[in-house]
Amino acid sequence: xxxxxxxxxxxxxxxxxxxxxxxLLELDGGRPFHEDAWERPGGGGGRTRVLxxxxxxxxxxxxxxxxxxxxxxxxxxxxxGDGTAFYAxxxxxxxxxRNPNVPTVHANFRxxxxxxxxxxxxxxxxxxxxxxxxxxxxxHKTWQSxxxxxxxxxxxxxxxxxxxDYFFLPHRxxxxxxxxxxxxxxxxxxxxTFAFVQDCGPAFLDAYxxxxxxxxxxxxxxxERAFQEYRRGRYVEFNLIYDRGTLFGLxxxxxxxxxxxxxxxTVRWLYDYHPSAGTREAELYEYLxxxxxxxxx
Numbered sequence: 563x564x565x566x567x568x569x570x571x572x573x574x575x576x577x578x579x580x581x582x583x584x585x586l587l588e589l590d591g592g593r594p595f596h597e598d599a600w601e602r603p604g605g606g607g608g609r610t611r612v613l614x615x616x617x618x619x620x621x622x623x624x625x626x627x628x629x630x631x632x633x634x635x636x637x638x639x640x641x642x643g644d645g646t647a648f649y650a651x652x653x654x655x656x657x658x659x660r661n662p663n664v665p666t667v668h669a670n671f672r673x674x675x676x677x678x679x680x681x682x683x684x685x686x687x688x689x690x691x692x693x694x695x696x697x698x699x700x701x702h703k704t705w706q707s708x709x710x711x712x713x714x715x716x717x718x719x720x721x722x723x724x725x726x727d728y729f730f731l732p733h734r735x736x737x738x739x740x741x742x743x744x745x746x747x748x749x750x751x752x753x754x755t756f757a758f759v760q761d762c763g764p765a766f767l768d769a770y771x772x773x774x775x776x777x778x779x780x781x782x783x784x785x786e787r788a789f790q791e792y793r794r795g796r797y798v799e800f801n802l803i804y805d806r807g808t809l810f811g812l813x814x815x816x817x818x819x820x821x822x823x824x825x826x827x828t829v830r831w832l833y834d835y836h837p838s839a840g841t842r843e844a845e846l847y848e849y850l851x852x853x854x855x856x857x858x859x
Contacts, residue, residue: 567680571673571759572651572673574756574763575628575671575762576609579769582653586622589775590618590619596612596613597609601813602627602817606627606629607628608820609625610623610625610823611624613625616660617659618659618661619657620650620660621658622659623823624654627651628679629649630647630650631648631814633646637813638676639682641678643722645763647677648676648814648836650810651677653669653670653763654807655667659774661780661782662689662691662692662775664773664777665691665693665697666690666797667689669687673759683747684703684744684746684759685715685724685725685742686770687725687739687740687742687743688742688761688770689738689797693845693849694696694793697776697777698849699858700769701720702741702855704765705769708765709758712757713754722743725741726741727785728742730801734799739850739856740798740849740850789843790802792831792832792853795831796823805824816841
């Protein structure tokens with residue numbers, strides 16, 4: 563394994579965790595992150611930071627990990643590269659705001675190596691409950707600008723479609739949220755692909771924080787909270803059934819508390835629920851239809 567590549571990636575992700583946590587604490591103004599440094603049986607470890615009962619975020623986490631070891635032969639067949647030995651480092655975050663007018667957000671960026679094959683993956687996506695058009699456009703335009711600063715194989719249109727396709731619940735026939743970008747197996751020139759990932763990390767703050775600041779003091783009541791908890795159920799379903807990061811962590815003996823950090827604190831499932839026509843709740847489902855948000859006026 564190219565030690566310099568792995569070290570560069572790990573150092574960047576570790577410092578990105580610090581940068582994002584500092585910015586989130588400044589916005590939240592509540593309790594500090596609870597930090598757990600942990601070791602993985604078999605190799606490596608990480609640093610989990612969880613925020614609970616904050617002023618803005620009801621629950622959130624920003625995780626850094628650097629792990630290595632051997633996959634099971636069965637799981638290794640599903641991952642590119644020869645053999646069973648692997649190395650992985652990255653950052654993963656999920657933020658569940660208290661106010662239903664503030665969207666939930668997810669982002670992760672990672673570097674993996676298996677055998678002689680190495681690649682970057684990651685992305686960011688927005689999951690609003692009461693979406694505002696300017697917010698959705700801002701989120702997508704931010705990621706479009708990042709992608710446009712880098713040469714192929716980086717491509718916003720491709721990464722946006724990849725995100726739309728990936729964060730989709732087939733059993734519900736609906737999107738989890740309004741998308742963003744998603745990419746995987748980004749390989750080739752390490753310096754070029756790493757430069758893109760380095761650009762993506764700080765851009766997360768540009769994409770999300772302005773939205774959270776605008777919406778965190780908006781009024782809401784019990785109806786809005788109930789709908790937020792109902793829609794959080796879709797988040798749980800996706801993460802436990804389809805999410806690659808969750809499955810990778812479980813299949814490689816990851817720390818279960820860090821893996822399930824992404825789940826919201828309170829959720830509800832309602833039988834055969836359908837929002838009434840003309841309500842703000844019904845409006846969400848129009849936003850869940852795939853659109854070219856970055857190029858809307």
